[in-house]
Amino acid sequence: MKWKAAFAALALGVVAVTAVPSSAEVAFNAPVATRQARETGLQTAIFAGGCFWGIEGIFSHTRGVRSAVSGYHGGTEAQARYRLVASGITDHAEAVRVVYDPSVVRYDQLLQILFSVGADPTLLNRQGPDRGTQYRTAIVPLNAEQRAVAQAYIRQMGRSGVWSDPIVVAIEEPRRFYEAEEYHQDFMHRNPDNPYIRRWDAPKLEALRTMFPQLYRRAFLTG
Structure with missing residues (x-):
């Protein structure tokens, strides 16, 4: 059982987890x-960056974000179920759909937040303790402007020297x-002691x- 899936089961009272592999936290300039x-x-954006609990929690505390919803991007409707997605047999990625007001927070700023505190952009098909293609890090542009900004930002990150890999x-x-x-929505807010x-x-x-x-908002945005 993957670590994230094990902790989800723990939250539901299904299993007990006694240890967690250690790793550095995400915090990059x-x-x-x-x-x-x-x-x-x-505007609406979709981001994948490992476990959707943390990504949804981050954007729910970001000024200008109107909604942040955890979900599965890609794959089929029949397989869009946590037990299947967590097994790694589907083509889904755990992702977050964000609705935001660009007069308060721009798309490029959301990308900067994602790769500063949400996900390590040098890790392939994994983040933190979680492994598998369902935990891949991906940007899903929903229009031409987002695509152009995302492409430019990935190139810029590669030239920045912030990451050695x-x-x-x-x-x-x-x-x-x-x-x-439903139990995945607002998971961080509902389960702070998990x-x-x-x-x-x-x-x-x-x-x-x-x-x-x-850009930090103390109050948690639900939904």
Whole structure:
């Protein structure tokens, strides 16, 4: 059983987990984007960065974000179920759909947040203790502007010198996004004492607070 799946089962009272592999937390000085997104009106973005609990929690504390929903991007509707996705046999990625106001937070700033405190862009098909293609890190542009900004930002990250290993973030074509089960929504907010949240996701939220004080929102956005 994968670590993240084991902790999910623990939250539901199914199994007990006694140990967690150690690893450094995500906290990088991702560069400010040289190409800033030009968008107006509410926009939607999809990001995959390992376990969706932490990514959803980070964006739920980001100013300008109107909603952040955990779900599965890609794959089929029949297999868009946590037990199947967590097994690694489907083509889904755990992902978060974000609705945001670009007059408050731009798309390029969301990318900077993601790769500063949410996901290590040099890890292939894994983040933290989780392994498998379902935990891949990917950007899913939903329009031409997002795609251009994402492509430019990946190139910029590769030239920045912040990471010693190659950037392996994929840009994926938009496919259907399936909302995850209700118990996954707002998981960090609802389960602050869950061992996985304390070990892997709470440090990301603290990094957001300290690294992006102008974009950090103390109140948790639900839904």
